[in-house]
Amino acid sequence: MGIEIERKxxxxxxxxxQVTKEKQSLYRQGYIVSDPEKTIRVRLTDxxxxxxxxxxxxxxxxxxxEYPIPVDDAQQLLDGFCDSVVSKIRYFITHDNKLWEVDEFLGDNEGLMVAEIELESEEETFSLPDWVGKEVTSEKRYSNSNLARRPYKSWG
Structure with a gap:
């Protein structure tokens, strides 16, 4: 079993x-199951x-x-099995030897940008780039599965 340890x-x-963007990719991801106890997601990148x-x-x-699947299968799953979908541009930035993934959301979530860092342990320390703002790790409304159902533009 894999464990994800992540802060947002x-x-x-x-x-x-002002940041030089090293690498980016268009993401489209949809949710087959999305509840507090479990999530099953399909992700399609470039x-x-x-x-x-x-x-x-x-x-x-x-x-x-997480398992790789054929791109055609992902497209069919997104189109036929996912009631809610999120689109975003994901940027990959290295800061102090740690990979940061920065999501610039599109569509109904346009205007929202969230940075994520995956850690080896919950106690791991790391430095924050100067473009990082408020931590929202524990705020469920910023989860991608929630943004697919309750988009940023509807927050008022």
């Missing part, structure tokens, strides 16, 4: 605009696709199983 932060868009199963979050950790 809002992005200071003004400072982010070049590959995955089926991901995640368990209940305990602190900043949760069980995670």
């Amino acid at each position: 932060f809002l992005v200071d868009k003004e400072k982010w605009g 070049k590959e696709a995955f089926l991901t199963i995640k368990g209940l979050s305990v602190g900043i950790s949760r069980a995670e199983f």
